[in-house]
Amino acid sequence: MEIINPATEEIIAAIEEDTGQTIKEKYEAVREGQQLWQVPIVERISIIRKFYDLLKDELEQLAKVLTDEMGKPLDQSQNEIKGARARIKFFLENSEKWLREEQITHPVPSGHPSQEGNEGGVEEKIVWEPLGVIANISAWNYPYLVGVNVFIPALIAGNGVLYKPSEYATLTGLKIEELLHKAGIPQNVFLTITGGKDAGEALLQLPLDGYFFTGSYKTGLHIYETVAPKMVPCQLELGGKDPLYVTDDNTHIKGVAKAAVEGAFYNTGQSYCSVERIYVHQDVYDDFTREFVKEVKQLKTGNPDEIDVFIGPVTRQEQLEFLQHQVDDALKKGANLLAGGKKMERKGYYFQPTILVNADHKMSVMKDESFGPVIGICKVKDDEEAVALMQDTEFGLTAAVYSDSQQRAEQILQKINTGTVYWNCCDRVSARLPWSGRKHSGIGTTLSYMGIRAFVRPKAYHLKKGIR
Ligand code: NAD
Numbered sequence: 001m002e003i004i005n006p007a008t009e010e011i012i013a014a015i016e017e018d019t020g021q022t023i024k025e026k027y028e029a030v031r032e033g034q035q036l037w038q039v040p041i042v043e044r045i046s047i048i049r050k051f052y053d054l055l056k057d058e059l060e061q062l063a064k065v066l067t068d069e070m071g072k073p074l075d076q077s078q079n080e081i082k083g084a085r086a087r088i089k090f091f092l093e094n095s096e097k098w099l100r101e102e103q104i105t106h107p108v109p110s111g112h113p114s115q116e117g118n119e120g121g122v123e124e125k126i127v128w129e130p131l132g133v134i135a136n137i138s139a140w141n142y143p144y145l146v147g148v149n150v151f152i153p154a155l156i157a158g159n160g161v162l163y164k165p166s167e168y169a170t171l172t173g174l175k176i177e178e179l180l181h182k183a184g185i186p187q188n189v190f191l192t193i194t195g196g197k198d199a200g201e202a203l204l205q206l207p208l209d210g211y212f213f214t215g216s217y218k219t220g221l222h223i224y225e226t227v228a229p230k231m232v233p234c235q236l237e238l239g240g241k242d243p244l245y246v247t248d249d250n251t252h253i254k255g256v257a258k259a260a261v262e263g264a265f266y267n268t269g270q271s272y273c274s275v276e277r278i279y280v281h282q283d284v285y286d287d288f289t290r291e292f293v294k295e296v297k298q299l300k301t302g303n304p305d306e307i308d309v310f311i312g313p314v315t316r317q318e319q320l321e322f323l324q325h326q327v328d329d330a331l332k333k334g335a336n337l338l339a340g341g342k343k344m345e346r347k348g349y350y351f352q353p354t355i356l357v358n359a360d361h362k363m364s365v366m367k368d369e370s371f372g373p374v375i376g377i378c379k380v381k382d383d384e385e386a387v388a389l390m391q392d393t394e395f396g397l398t399a400a401v402y403s404d405s406q407q408r409a410e411q412i413l414q415k416i417n418t419g420t421v422y423w424n425c426c427d428r429v430s431a432r433l434p435w436s437g438r439k440h441s442g443i444g445t446t447l448s449y450m451g452i453r454a455f456v457r458p459k460a461y462h463l464k465k466g467i468r
Helices: 020-036 041-057 059-070 074-099 143-156 170-183 197-205 217-230 253-269 285-298 317-332 383-391 406-413 448-453
Strands: 002-005 010-014 102-104 122-130 133-137 160-164 190-192 210-214 234-237 242-246 275-281 336-339 354-357 374-380 398-402 420-423 456-464
Touching (some): 002 059, 020 133, 020 160, 020 190, 020 197, 041 059, 041 074, 041 143, 041 170, 059 143, 059 170, 074 143, 074 448, 133 143, 143 170, 143 210, 160 170, 160 197, 170 190, 197 217, 242 253, 253 275, 253 285, 253 374, 253 398, 275 285, 285 336, 285 354, 317 336, 317 354, 374 383, 398 406
Parallel strands (some): 133 160, 210 234, 242 275, 242 398, 275 374, 398 420
Antiparallel strands (some): 002 010, 102 122, 122 456, 336 354
16 A cells, blocks of 8 residues: 655555455454453553653654645644643543442432342442454544544553554554554554555454444445444544534624634644534625635645645545535536635645635535535524524534624524534534534544543442342
8 A cells, every 4th residue: 555645746655455364363363462451440541641651752753754644734733643642631530530330329229129229238330341342443634633532542441452544644553553552552452454445344344342433424324334233332423514603793803714714724624623614694794704815815835844834735636626526516506716716736635725605505515525625605694594504414513603692602502403512612622522423423422531431331230248
């Protein structure tokens, strides 16, 4: 498998892909290794703490690898690794508490007299057991962030992990494996599977104890259907078409426009919670679009290795064609182009930062995930119309409202069917809060205490001392 730098189109490495046979062998190794990983949780945590330190020690080198293989601007690569460390810190500090055995001191009567409470001296407790060996099939856009959501709590809970990074983030995946082993994770507790679709398929055929996937709706649906007969946990973190609404009471339109630009174009628009479509109240529409265009025109685009570059190439060559299709479709249906609109005339997979105004829901740019530096802006007459349009989507990941009034924003946000909502912020994830998609954005939860419990199953103990 050849690894191509999207900024230069050069082959930067060639990697041997795993085959069905090597994947089976790795599975057998991890199945055995997982048994040896049932050490006290404090030992597992102390090994992960070493990994946390190694990420800091090797930050610059790791960021460079990430930038070279997926085109993320270098300081954004560093930010990603720093963000991943913050998430790991949350798991280091909170896992013991949420995985601790629970003695039930005041059992709730079950209704049946013979089963009630502690009568008859039955002691009750809950023990959290690891799932076993899980697959972590991952995406390329934030390989550290979406990876640590899964493999860190999975390892802390005592699972073995078969980690399949995206074929567009393989070098980073191998680095993660190297550092985990260097930190002290036994060789056969965490193994990386290299390859693309076929390697992923091979994992679906194995008798694993859980599937944790990050990627597109199309692949996620296929995985969900394929593993259903196994009746093991299957969590899916999928795409989005996240809206941002600007109300008419905003007094700092320039600041709102700046935040919206960052939300739409950070990571070259390839964030799972990127702002993908913008609705603006008619009374502030002209002011907002003017400021938005000004901001976008100031963004530095170019070689992701250069300091200050905010927009690099998109990671996958085929995305260029899709973005062009969205622009052409919107223009044909009546949108106006205020910036960008096509691939850049240079080597590498660069697309100009693109703004389409007068966009509507007949256009792909307002309905299908763009996953690139292209944004549609639509004028609305009131909050009701904004809510109807924000809700007109198959996805349900995040939604943002910018308003001077928290009450107004919350009234709007409680009507929106997404797992995350934002007031005066966007494109943000917190390790303390549950991360979950609704509708075609996925199923299951990572992060927060729920994302710790996602990697264990409860065992209910009924313990009676002696029979009288
Ligand atoms: P993708 O679905 O193309 O690939 C994801 C992973 O699945 C890769 O590792 C790939 O090799 C593997 N895969 C492909 N076909 C497979 C198959 N048949 N069986 C098993 N595995 C298979 O997605 P992508 O392009 O890597 O990621 C981009 C998508 O991910 C976007 O839609 C983005 O919004 C979404 N995403 C969502 C979140 C979230 O938190 N909700 C986070 C990051 C990315």
